[in-house]
Each structure stands twice: as C-alpha cells, then as structure tokens.
Amino acid sequence: MEEYTQDSPQLDELDVKNRVQNLMWTVSGDYGLDTEVDTASFEKSKYISLYDAIKQGAFARYFDKEAFGGYVVRKVYLGADSSVLMRLGQLCVDSAVWKKASKERIGVPDVRKKAFADALERDFFKLTHSYWGKIQASYYRYALYGMKTEERTQRVLDRILRIQDASDTMEVIRCLDEVYNDVCDKEFESRVGGLERVLAVPEREMQNFNWQDYLNEEARENRVQRLMDLFQQQMYQEEAQTDQEKKQTGVVLLDEEAIAKMDHYIELNYGRSYLTGAQQRKLNRRLCTGAHADSRLHFTDGILAGMVQENSQSVYARKVKELNLRFLHQNARVTRQNIQVLANILQRALVSRTEQEQCKSDCGRIQASRLWNVGRTSNRLLFERSIPRDDSDFAVEILIDASGSQRKRQSLVALQAYILSEALSRAGIPQRVMGFCSFWDYTVMRRFRDYEEGPEANRRIFEFYGSANNRDGLAIRAAAQSLDERQEENKILIVLSDGRPNDLVVNRPNSKNTAPYCLDYAVRDTAIEVRKLRNRGIAVLGVFAGVEEDLAAEKRIFGKDFAYIKEIGNFARVVGRYLKKQLAD
Incomplete structure (x- = not known):
C-alpha cells in the first residue's frame, strides 16, 4: 500500500491571527475588536x-x-x-x-x-x-x-x-x-x-x-x-463533564448593534452571497425552523471569488490553497489510482443498469432447445424476451464539514472530496460540492462546484479550509433542498465529516432556542435530518475522517451507511462499494 504524506508546515502568524480573531470576536461578542497578534x-x-x-x-x-x-x-x-x-x-x-x-x-x-x-x-x-x-x-x-x-x-x-x-x-x-x-x-x-x-x-x-x-x-x-482556538477546544472538553454544565455553555449574548453588523462581517470573511437578498430570505424562512429557528444561511462561492476587500482572511485562504495543492502534488500517484479505481467502479455500475435482462416468456424469440415441451408438457414458455433494465439517472451532492475541527487534516479532506468529484465527473454523473461551517448564528454554505460545471471546476475544492463551528443538521437540510430541485430520479448525498456537530448559540432578544448545539443534542438533531432524507428517497453516505472516539456519534448519525477511511489508499474501494450498491439497486 502506498503511504501518503501529510505536509504540515506552520501557517505562522496568518493561521494564528485567523483563529484568534474568530474566537476573540466570539468570546467578546464584538466582531470589531481589533488587537495585535503576537505569536x-x-x-x-x-x-x-x-x-x-x-x-x-x-x-x-x-x-x-x-x-x-x-x-x-x-x-x-x-x-x-x-x-x-x-x-x-x-x-x-x-x-x-x-x-x-x-x-x-x-x-x-x-x-x-x-x-x-x-x-x-x-x-x-x-x-x-x-x-x-x-x-x-x-x-x-x-x-x-x-x-x-x-x-x-x-x-x-x-x-x-x-x-x-x-x-x-x-x-x-x-x-x-x-x-x-x-x-x-x-x-x-x-x-x-x-x-x-x-x-x-x-x-x-x-x-x-x-x-x-x-x-x-x-x-x-x-x-x-x-492561539485562543486551543482554549476553546479545552473549554468544550471540560464543559462536557455534566449535563448542568452543558446547559450553561456554548451561548453568546449579543445586543442588536452587534447583530446588525454581522451581515457585513460574514461577507467580509466568507465572501459575498451568490444569491439575491430575496432568495436568501426565502431559503431562511423555509429551512431555518425547529432547532435552527434562530439560525441563518449564507450561500457563497468563497472569499477568493466573492471578496469584499483584501484582508487577513483572504491571505490565509490563498496560503491554505497553496498547501492543499502541494499535498495533492505530494500524493499525485495515489490520487490518480483512487480516481481511476472509483471511476471504473461507477462506470461499470452504470453500464450494468443499461444492459437488457433476458427472461423466459410465452412470446418473443423462439428457443429451439425448448420445443420438446410441445405436446409433452404444459410449459408454454418456449420464447425469450429482452427486458430493459432501469436506466434512470443520478445526481450527487458532496457536503464537506469545513469547521475548525477539520483544520489539522484539511488537506486530506480536500483531497478526498477531489477524488470523489473527479471520479463522478469521469462517470458523467451530475454533482455539486459544498462546504459548510457556522459562525455566530450563520451557517455558511460554500460552493466549490455546481451541477452544470465541467471537470475543470473540481480543482476549486483545494480552496477548502477549516474555520469556526459546524451546525450539521441545518447544512444537511440545505443540501437536501438543492437535491430536491433536481430532475434526476436517484439522488445521493455524501457527507465528509468528523462526527462532531458543534455550534454556539447566539442569544438574541426573543431567541427561540437557547440550548447549545453540541454533544447529544446536536448528534440527535443531525441523525433526524439524515432519516428524513432517506424517507424522501435520498440516499445518504457518511465518510468519516475523525478520531475513533467519535465513531459512536458517526454511527448514530448515519447508521450502517458510513465509511471509515483510515488510509487514503483505501478511499476509492471503500466509498466505491457503497456507490456501486446505490447505482446497482
């Protein structure tokens, strides 16, 4: 098995400053807080x-x-x-x-x-x-x-x-x-x-x-x-000790002045939305309900494509893209192998769907080998008919957890999504690739490529980086909404995550939900969204890229339909088995 190497150069002050600013704003409740970073x-x-x-x-x-x-x-x-x-x-x-x-x-x-x-x-x-x-x-x-x-x-x-x-x-x-x-x-x-x-x-x-x-x-x-992100991680580990403690954490109190500035901050650090204001408000009314009633969605092509102004976040995004592309170059051989193996699996499965099935019949092409039944038995199935198999088409959505917990493996996650996207492109299956993270009460849906785009768009996946938190239930709901609008009969959602939904609650005036979105509450909500999709006929696969201690949560969310990828060399075969099953059924 060919080993892959994770290049992990330090991002120096850009990485630290990006992390510090996001968490500093969260802790203080003031996204405009401006202080110098000394690493x-x-x-x-x-x-x-x-x-x-x-x-x-x-x-x-x-x-x-x-x-x-x-x-x-x-x-x-x-x-x-x-x-x-x-x-x-x-x-x-x-x-x-x-x-x-x-x-x-x-x-x-x-x-x-x-x-x-x-x-x-x-x-x-x-x-x-x-x-x-x-x-x-x-x-x-x-x-x-x-x-x-x-x-x-x-x-x-x-x-x-x-x-x-x-x-x-x-x-x-x-x-x-x-x-x-x-x-x-x-x-x-x-x-x-x-x-x-x-x-x-x-x-x-x-x-x-x-x-x-x-x-x-x-x-x-x-x-x-x-490095305040390390502090946040430690706080959450300790906050999980008792149920009462969990109820007291993960809540950020903001006044209306801070809330009014959030739209600008989100665009400044995640990029302008590719939807009109009316379109976004319509989607928010439709999707931000129940456990997500206080949340909002922001659909963007990313800070590099929808930049408001040059800032430390855009510089950081370019730096991470360079690192991701370097990781691709270092693992070029194993990447090509995975793409080819997965593409072959998909293509063979699609070809088998178009092959005609032969069956015995009382009409059709006569079979000489069965004529002995005439006058001797009551068997009238002396003919053979060709029955066309189901050749319905497919659409696939790839949804990537782009939260801060993915930061240490962001190059590997980007590579996995790229392998999937390239293989689907070669098989001619329409696909969309989205990343998601959440900051304050916004869930940011970052589009890397859309259904109608060609294979050249796949490399935009290497703009992927981890940031902030993750509200998995709402992101899955938003991804399903786009699949519902597709005309294809068969729809598949592939979620690349670490099995740890975790988001803060912004306590606005008249907030509907005050419980932190984390631990059992968040896992249960995400699992419910997955079941809803399957009940609507959308197949859902979880691709797990976290640590073993989070496997139990991943199983609760996705049931038996999840793939645990320990080595990149096995990626195509493990994911291919699931997709082949979906294409063949």
Whole structure:
C-alpha cells in the first residue's frame, strides 16, 4: 500500500491571527475588536498566552475597553510610568473579569491557575526585582494557594480583590488609579491632580503625544491573543463533564448593534452571497425552523471569488490553497489510482443498469432447445424476451464539514472530496460540492462546484479550509433542498465529516432556542435530518475522517451507511462499494 504524506508546515502568524480573531470576536461578542497578534510568546507558555487572551476578550465583553484605554493613555500622558501602570492594570483587569468568565466557561479557573504557576516559575527574576513585581507574585500565590503576604502588600491585594464583582468600568479605573498612586507615585495626585483631572484631559491636548507607540508597547507587554482556538477546544472538553454544565455553555449574548453588523462581517470573511437578498430570505424562512429557528444561511462561492476587500482572511485562504495543492502534488500517484479505481467502479455500475435482462416468456424469440415441451408438457414458455433494465439517472451532492475541527487534516479532506468529484465527473454523473461551517448564528454554505460545471471546476475544492463551528443538521437540510430541485430520479448525498456537530448559540432578544448545539443534542438533531432524507428517497453516505472516539456519534448519525477511511489508499474501494450498491439497486 502506498503511504501518503501529510505536509504540515506552520501557517505562522496568518493561521494564528485567523483563529484568534474568530474566537476573540466570539468570546467578546464584538466582531470589531481589533488587537495585535503576537505569536512568539506562545513558546514561553501556552497557558500564559491563553489566559491573557481570555482576559482581553472577557474585558472587552463586560466593560468599556475604550474608556479604560482612554484612562491609561491620559495617565501616561500626565507622567505615569507606563510599564508599572500596565502591570498593575492587568491585575485589576483579572480581578474584575475572571469570576464572570468562569461562570460561562468552566475551564477558565484551571487555565488561570496554570498560567499563574508558569508565570511564577518562568518570570521569577522579573517578579522579584521590583515592588510592583512582588505585588504580581503575591497576587498569583494568593490565587493559587490562598497564601497571604506581609501587611503592606496584602492591603494592596485586598483593594484589587474588592473589584471581583465590579460591573462598572469606573470601578476598575478607580481601583487602578488608587493602587498606582499608592505603590508607585504617592505624589502624583498632589503634583498633577486626582482621577477627575486625569479623565478631563481633552484629546486635542494629546495630539502631539505619540500614544500609538505606547499602545504598541502595551500590546507586547500584555501578550494577548495567542492561539485562543486551543482554549476553546479545552473549554468544550471540560464543559462536557455534566449535563448542568452543558446547559450553561456554548451561548453568546449579543445586543442588536452587534447583530446588525454581522451581515457585513460574514461577507467580509466568507465572501459575498451568490444569491439575491430575496432568495436568501426565502431559503431562511423555509429551512431555518425547529432547532435552527434562530439560525441563518449564507450561500457563497468563497472569499477568493466573492471578496469584499483584501484582508487577513483572504491571505490565509490563498496560503491554505497553496498547501492543499502541494499535498495533492505530494500524493499525485495515489490520487490518480483512487480516481481511476472509483471511476471504473461507477462506470461499470452504470453500464450494468443499461444492459437488457433476458427472461423466459410465452412470446418473443423462439428457443429451439425448448420445443420438446410441445405436446409433452404444459410449459408454454418456449420464447425469450429482452427486458430493459432501469436506466434512470443520478445526481450527487458532496457536503464537506469545513469547521475548525477539520483544520489539522484539511488537506486530506480536500483531497478526498477531489477524488470523489473527479471520479463522478469521469462517470458523467451530475454533482455539486459544498462546504459548510457556522459562525455566530450563520451557517455558511460554500460552493466549490455546481451541477452544470465541467471537470475543470473540481480543482476549486483545494480552496477548502477549516474555520469556526459546524451546525450539521441545518447544512444537511440545505443540501437536501438543492437535491430536491433536481430532475434526476436517484439522488445521493455524501457527507465528509468528523462526527462532531458543534455550534454556539447566539442569544438574541426573543431567541427561540437557547440550548447549545453540541454533544447529544446536536448528534440527535443531525441523525433526524439524515432519516428524513432517506424517507424522501435520498440516499445518504457518511465518510468519516475523525478520531475513533467519535465513531459512536458517526454511527448514530448515519447508521450502517458510513465509511471509515483510515488510509487514503483505501478511499476509492471503500466509498466505491457503497456507490456501486446505490447505482446497482
């Protein structure tokens, strides 16, 4: 068996930035949140990086980030030490948000403790050569072990800890201002003025102050936004521990202003829709019902074909396409073999459907070998007739799970879809290839090729990449709708997935569904959609490309009609057996 090689070069900052932005917007509830991405410090400690990202997203969600930033800039403009102010500010931010974040994400306390433990171990010198560093270390030890410190420092910690239940940004600002004046510059207030004086500094007065340079330094110091997708994955693993915990997770609260901006964000990062607004609204009314009543569909040819403007997402999409094509080149031989084997299976099955079946009859062509029955038996079947077999036609839809959980194997998934599409093209079977993922309450249906297009369109499949979440039930329902509109008698849906439907719920005003779309609830909903299709005469095959622990969910969804592909060399034969059965029946 020829082995395939998965080329896995790092996507460097493009990959990280893409992942971080999507999840940062989800955590904060503000897709316009714009911060610089620093990937280098992840090598120091992933937990420090992850927890800084959690703090940043949570603070933007629960407090006024601009007001806090405005205070910091004004304080520095009036002569405060920026490095001390920010180090103390991070403690205030942590105190204000960690309990709130923990209520929604049960894994936050564990990540927080690991981050603090790593900071104590790896930043020991930094935390001991200054008094404010000592305050940081004492804060970390108190969070880890409940360990109190000497009276003066404990008094500072107690002041910071008092804002754990703060709900107003001014409480956080006032705490930071008091702590800074106490531990760093006791003469600041008498020399410059109190908090009111700081906040009263007009913007025009700071026009010549190079505050942007300071903010860039602040970003480097804070180390926010690193690989937050790993944090999300860990949160979901821990959220699965109890039913009660599941009910409290996977929900994003948004106000109407954020909701109004979502259309633009979806087009900016996934491409313009190829449908008119009226067509999309009609499909949403028809398909977004039941468990998906709060969802919306967005049909697009992808960011490269429907680009609104050049951005990091479009650059990332081109980079992934290059990697996918490189993977195709590396596995060219096994790919050609799979395409040829699968195409031959399909062609032979189609030919057998057009062959005429011969049967005995009382009319037709006389058979001399049966004439002895005349006058001797009552058998009148002395003739042979040709009966044409069913030559009805077929249509196939290939639906690819394009969620973030597919990212580590996206080149392999793209190659599988390409093999299927090429083989179907050679067999002359009309087909459409779609990918799907979900972000906020949008399920994005990405069209790679349509039924009427020729084989040259198949290579667009290598634009495939994994992103965000996946609402499998709604995607399957949308794919079935397009098959229903086809005139062919026989219809087949092939779903390439990892057996893990998983989506967030956007809690709008008057939301109909508040349960997170994940775990048993999502698997059950997807299985129901598959059964509905089969009851309508649409054959459904699941091609599993996940890990073994998710096999049980895949079996619940697709029953006996699923293929587990362990090696790409077996792909054509495994999938071919199922398709041959469908074509021959």
